Amino acid sequence: MPPVFSHGDLRLYLLSLLDEAPRHGYDLMQALSDRTGGTYTPSAGTVYPRLAKLEDEGLVTKTVDGRKTVYEITHAGRAEVAARAGDLEGIQAGLADSVRLIADEVRGSVREAMKSLRADLAAAARADGDAATHRAATATAAEEAGRADAREQLRRAEAIVAEFRGAVRADLRTHVAHGGALAASVVDELSRALDETSATLTRALRG
Known part of the structure; x- marks a missing residue:
């Protein structure tokens, strides 16, 4: 089966989801499943390393809320989402095509x-x-x-x-x-x- 996300696209898509609202890791995995009609559910081993890299780049922050770690986008993260709006539209279109395939x-x-x-x-x-x-x-x-x-x-x-x-x-x-x-x-x-x-x-x- 074809990959749902091309190289680097998942990183930007995760950032766009956090631009909508702060989320913890499971929320992000569930959101990805919902946005793909249930055809793609990433593992924790796929999502968390990318979140850690976004944090290292200063694009997201994380806080511990009880037993959950909540991720929130920073101003720099919002600026990247805005600057790459065209790329994000392309990802959305490609995502729809991949899900159909x-x-x-x-x-x-x-x-x-x-x-x-x-x-x-x-x-x-x-x-x-x-x-x-x-x-x-x-x-x-x-x-x-x-x-x-x-x-x-x-x-x-x-x-x-x-x-x-x-x-x-x-x-x-x-x-x-x-x-x-x-x-x-x-x-x-x-x-x-x-x-x-x-x-x-x-x-x-x-x-």
Whole structure:
């Protein structure tokens, strides 16, 4: 997936967030997640070193409020935000493009997985229908063989569903573990695709 922020852009974006209001570290991470529709949630190891560098440069100050450290922009920091307003507009535009690309990639992966699952389930359903036709035209021994084949196809279908479920869960958990997050639109797309798959299977089994 493409990076959300180019080199140096996160520093300026953090400064712009502090220009809006003083914040502690978690507030900044949450604000970044909110501004990217949940597709980007930076780790503490990403945010705090940049805040420390901004403090060293005299662009922000920090105060301890109970168990929280609150960061506030200085006059010099506000001057840099104002001087780089054009750069900040470019970051905002690039950020929107990056978020759209990430969301499109996730949706594309889900659609491809759903397409493969629908094909496998439809094949299993056709095999089950063929077995049912064969059972009706053969003797008792042949009927038993057909039932065995149907049970095998059922086990195959269940294995396909279980494998798909495990793969999707692993991909989603890996994405979140690496600092990513899922937009509601992506989860909605997954839900719609599964509903379509269920309807396709129902029609195939009745068919």
